[in-house]
Amino acid sequence: MRHVPELGPALGRLTLPADPGGTGWVPLDDIRLELVTAVFELAAAARAFDTDDAAAAVSALNRAAWLGAWEHAVATAAARIGELVTARLLAAAVESRLPRRRRDGLPLTAEDRRAIAARLGHGSLPFLRSLDALERLVPAASASGRRGEEALAEWPEALLSVARRLESAWLALEHAAAGELEIWTPAIEQVRSWRRPAWPLWTITAAALLLATYVGLVLGGYLPAVGPLEPLARALWQRS
Secondary structure, eight states, X not given: OOXXXXXXXXXXXXXXXXXXXXXXXXXXXXHHHHHHHHXXXXXXXHHHHHTTOHHHHHHHTSHHHHHHHHHHHHHHHHHHHHHHHHHHHHHHHHHHTOOHHHHTTOSOOHHHHHHHHHHHTGGGHHHHHHHHHHHHHHHHHTSOHHHHHHHHHHHHHHHHHHHHHHHHHHHHHHHHHHHHHHHHHHHHHXXXXXXXXXXXXXXXXXXXXXXXXXXXXXXXXXXXXXXXXHHHHHHHHHHO
C-alpha cells in the first residue's frame, strides 16, 4: 500500500516556475524553488520506503525534516535581505559623503538579521501547528495492529495539510520580505540626507577673517604691533 500522496498540488504557488523578470525588491524565487526541491526529495525518500516499510516512510517526512527545510529557507532569505539593506545603506553613505569612520557602523548586525528572520517567519504558526499534528501520528503509525492502520490512514491527509500550510507560510514570508524595504527605508534615507555640519567651516572662516582684520589694522598702524607681528610691521613701515 502506498501512503505518500502527491504533494505538488497541495504546495500550490510554491511550485510555480521562477519569474525571469523578478518581482519585488529582493529576489526570492531561487530560495522558494530550493525549498520545494527539498520537500520533493524528502517525499521521494519516503516513497522509497513506502511499499515495504510504512513506518520508515512516515519517519522520512517527519516534523524535523520539514522544519529543517523551512528554517533554511527563512535563514537564507533573511541573510539576503540583510545583504541588500547593508548595500543600500553603504550606497547612500557614498552618495552623501558620510565620513568613512561613520560608515563602519552601517552594516546590519547579527541582531538585526535575527530580527529580520523573526519577521519573515512570523506567519508560519499554522504551518508549525500542522507539523505538531503530523508528529503526533508518528508513534501510532509505527505501531502494529489496528492502531497503526488508523494512524497510517490519517497520515496522508496530515501530510497534505502540512504542504498547504507551508505554501501559506511562504506567501506570508514574501509579504514580510516586501515590508522589510519599508522598515529600512527611513534609515537609508537618513544616511542619504546626511550633510557635513556647516559650523566648523563657518568657525574657521570667521576666525580667518578676524585674524586678517587684526593683521591689517596692525600693519596699517591702527593697532600696536605685538609679538611676531612687530618686526614685520616695522619692516613695512620703514619701506613706506
